[in-house]
Amino acid sequence: MLSARHSIRSVAIENGLLVLTWEDSHESRFHPIWLRHQCWCPDCGTPETGVRGIRLHHIDEGISIESAVVEGNGVQVTWPDGHRSEYAARWLRNHCYSDAERARRQVQPVLWDRTLSSDIPVGSLIEAEADPAARLKILEMVRDYGFCKIVDAPANREESQRMIRLAGAQRQTHFGTYTLKKKTTVTNVGDTTGPLDPHVDEPYRYAAIGITVFQVLRPSSNGGASTLVDGFEAARHLKEQWPEDFELLCKTPITCQRFDPGDNSHGNMRWYKSRLPVIRLDDRGKVCGVRMNERQISPLDVPADQVVPVYRALKRLFEILYSEDLRLTLNLKAGEGLLFDNQRLLHGRTGFTPETPPRAVLTSSVDLDDFHSSMRLLQRDLDPDAMHLELQQGMAG
Amino acid sequence: MLSARHSIRSVAIENGLLVLTWEDSHESRFHPIWLRHQCWCPDCGTPETGVRGIRLHHIDEGISIESAVVEGNGVQVTWPDGHRSEYAARWLRNHCYSDAERARRQVQPVLWDRTLSSDIPVGSLIEAEADPAARLKILEMVRDYGFCKIVDAPANREESQRMIRLAGAQRQTHFGTYTLKKKTTVTNVGDTTGPLDPHVDEPYRYAAIGITVFQVLRPSSNGGASTLVDGFEAARHLKEQWPEDFELLCKTPITCQRFDPGDNSHGNMRWYKSRLPVIRLDDRGKVCGVRMNERQISPLDVPADQVVPVYRALKRLFEILYSEDLRLTLNLKAGEGLLFDNQRLLHGRTGFTPETPPRAVLTSSVDLDDFHSSMRLLQRDLDPDAMHLELQQGMAG
Incomplete structure (x- = not known):
């Protein structure tokens, strides 16, 4: 009835x-x-x-x-x-x-800070593979929290497709499925052993990665923990403390770039640049996307009288983004993984000691709309009203 | 010196x-x-x-x-x-x-209408393969006019990579490299024989196709000509004639969707929806992207008092988009092709008579930023100042 x-x-x-x-x-x-x-x-x-x-x-x-x-x-x-x-x-x-x-x-994202650590969203790949409802629950946690920890991700590269399929069709980036580990010639900072500040991956693309699929193959015995920051919560802080800076970062395009000499898995030289705002608002004025990697900020190309104000706004944003109050630190073991929304969350890692064999983690990606397609198809069978919800579209606006 | x-x-x-x-x-x-x-x-x-x-x-x-x-x-x-x-x-x-x-x-796009037909941008694949300067010229024509005709595209599927490489790395869409031809069960309107109004491909993605690579394998002996319309010129007309409608279509999100039952080359069911404006303005208020396929407009989800105004604006836009004054008609032969910017130009075709063997054309795609990367790398060697020009980023804004 x-x-x-x-x-x-x-x-x-x-x-x-x-x-x-x-x-x-x-x-x-x-x-x-x-x-x-x-x-x-x-x-x-x-x-x-x-x-x-x-x-x-x-x-x-x-x-x-x-x-x-x-x-x-x-x-x-x-x-x-x-x-x-x-x-x-x-x-x-x-x-x-x-x-x-x-x-x-309208879907309401659940904003969070470090206090979430006692109760983070968690799911099981094996359960999701056996039960569409369990899979849908994971995808809806990613939709709401921007991430979900997977307790039983494969600890090998061969089965990475299982993790990717959980979210949807794989996005072919210029990196392909990338194994981060210490290398001799470093053109990718992920291959170093130092700590990495929270950042978004590939902010230099016109469409950044949507969902990052992250697997720990071999953790470091000393450090190398994953860190996550909710970019929406950071934007909320900025808006509350410095409303003018918030406005500026919603409307000022900042160029991020990436010169890739072609030693990645696809072997082709690339030189990406994108000139987009740091914070994207949807048509209702709500924050729906965040895009920033401090290391890739290229020369500001703004009217002269905005140079200092934009730098000031960026400095204040990074102060918030890098604060411990917002940061979640996850010590993932071999065979644990994450799905996270790279157009909302920033991720980083703590430094670690080089050792043999080295720490190795795997990242792949799924476009945000492919992820939403997967969720919608599950909802069609399990919760038909939910498939009509209005999803946040990340940096697409 | x-x-x-x-x-x-x-x-x-x-x-x-x-x-x-x-x-x-x-x-x-x-x-x-x-x-x-x-x-x-x-x-x-x-x-x-x-x-x-x-x-x-x-x-x-x-x-x-x-x-x-x-x-x-x-x-x-x-x-x-x-x-x-x-x-x-x-x-x-x-x-x-x-x-x-x-x-x-700032790169200034060259806006055009049907009067361009006597002098369209044209290039040779073979020359571009032999000479980076010839290749750069083609890419810069695509940047400026939104398209370039290729006079010596391969007339077979096997060599499609040559055409794709001209523009850059291939984007893997859910269609893959798609051969359009008449099929028995039609879930893709491109596989019919009727005329197709000018439209953008995949407006239901958060990031639509950037550059479409189009090859004619076997033309129809009766009809099936390609049509192109400059979306920027159409937007200019709309702004001039109906400024309020122009404003409305810049800020009102319109949902386009695509349910794909999974009989495409990748075999997976997809259900894409995107809720984005029809006309995208950059930070300076200039038109930088156009996104519309009338056939994929889903139920309007706007405040009640905007339903009629938005429909009125859409009707006026389509009147302009479909007018003969704006439309270029190209009778491409086997072995001719096009590169065009799918976030600026709309494309369609005239109807044709079914015959055996059937008309067959091939489409593949390259992301806009990959296309810009290719152009930038050529400019680095040939025209270093040009690589710092500010490119229009399509629907990314």
């Missing part, structure tokens, strides 16, 4: 709009042009496949509804030209654009 | 700033914090590799220059703590942040 949320009590046409009253007393109002355009009948086609017969120029801006009736678990609308459209009740409720429903659909 | 642009006439310190007067009489002013932070000496490291010793918290906001002298083709600065930094003259000129130099560095 359908819940009250998904059951239509009555249908009416008021001031030309289709008005649905639901069994939970919510009222939805749909404009005729919206309904006509979103007719997904076989003739009109659907935007899901992009095989679509209806075009906007076929629809008059002032189109009116001829009649509307409740029919089964949905509504049937008849148009002046005789065309009929059917809409499922649940679909209508999940696309209702009342202020209340639009607010409800 | 260095040109006047790259030769320093004199150096001075005024109001704490380093002031360079160049032989062409231009004056550059650099702030001490900017210079200190961009010291790329072996101890400080460089942002190009990200192996960097200097940190912003090492630099006092009020740092001053102890002394500065012209030394060879550059400037040597000494800091109060005795540290010395060297900057090449040419590098300084190319990073000068005076209003004049910042304006000069």
Whole structure:
């Protein structure tokens, strides 16, 4: 039986709009042009496949509804030209654009600081492989917290695809699946043994890595712990303490670059530069993406009178990002891993002592929209309302 | 000998700033914090590799220059703590942040309409393979016009990598390298024979395809011509005729989606949705990206009072996008191809008659930043000033 949320009590046409009253007393109002355009009948086609017969120029801006009736678990609308459209009740409720429903659909990230350490999000790869609900739970923790620790990641390179598949299709970066370890000629700072300040990977790409898939193959016996910082929480601090600096870092493009001499797994020379803000706001003005690696900041290219203010804002941001209050330190063992959102979280590591065989960790990546696709497909089977939630899109805005 | 642009006439310190007067009489002013932070000496490291010793918290906001002298083709600065930094003259000129130099560095796209047809950008793959300067010319035409026709593309799938390499590293999409041809079960509209309105590919991704690499393997004997529309020119028309609609489409997120049942070359089910504006403005308010495929517009999720205005704006945009005045029609033969910027241009095709063997075209893609990387590496050898130009970053903003 359908819940009250998904059951239509009555249908009416008021001031030309289709008005649905639901069994939970919510009222939805749909404009005729919206309904006509979103007719997904076989003739009109659907935007899901992009095989679509209806075009906007076929629809008059002032189109009116001829009649509307409740029919089964949905509504049937008849148009002046005789065309009929059917809409499922649940679909209508999940696309209702009342202020209340639009607010409800927004995913709220759970911001955190070091105090999360006693209760971090944790999941099991083996359970996720056996049970889609367990997998969905992991993905939703990544969505909400920006990360999830995996307690039973494979401790070898051969099975890295199992970890990647947990999140979605692998993104082929210029690094490929990269094993970080101490090397003689260092063109990647990850291959050194010193501590690394929290940073985002590949901020020099137009689209940075979305989800980083991280596996510990062989931990260091002395140091080399992983650190994580919630960039959204850092942005919240900055906004609270220094609102003008926050504004500046939302709108000022900062160039990050990366010259890759071509000794990576793909073997091609690359020279990436991107000129993008540090903090991205969505259309509602909420922080939805963070992008910064201090080591890759290139010459500021801003009007002269902004040089000092932008540097001041960056200094204050780094003070927050590098503070111990925000930092989570995880001593991952061999066979433990992480999924984390590289467009929200910054990651780093503590220094460690070189030894033989050396510390080795593996990173791969999955685009944010591929990760969201995986989550949506699981929700379709397990929690159909959830697949209509409005996800934060990282640096895409 | 260095040109006047790259030769320093004199150096001075005024109001704490380093002031360079160049032989062409231009004056550059650099702030001490900017210079200190961009010291790329072996101890400080460089942002190009990200192996960097200097940190912003090492630099006092009020740092001053102890002394500065012209030394060879550059400037040597000494800091109060005795540290010395060297900057090449040419590098300084190319990073000068005076209003004049910042304006000069901006790449200006060449907007076009159907009247371009008599003089479209054209290049030869074979020449580009033999001569880096010929290759750079092609890439710069794509940068400026959004496309370039290739007269000698391979007419087979096996050599598609030659065309892809012209632009840069291949982007692995969920389609892979895709051959469009008539199929029995159609989940991709490209596989039909009807006409296709101008559209952008994959607007449902958080980062749409950057450069589309297009090859004609076997043209139709009746129709199937390629059409191109300059999205920047369309946006200019919209802004001129309907400024409020232009504003609305710059700031209103429109959801495009794609459900892929998994019968593509990668075999995995995907369900992408992105909620992004149709027109992207850069930090200066200039149009830098366009994203729209009418067939993939999903239910509008905007405040109720914006539903009709947004539909009106979309209708007006499509009227412009689909008008013959803007459309270029190219009858490409077997062995001809295109590189085009999918975050600026819309493409489509005219309808054609089914025949045996069927029309077959091939599309692959290269990320915009990979394309820019290729161009930058060529410029480094052939035209070093050009590699510092400020490129438009498409939908990344």
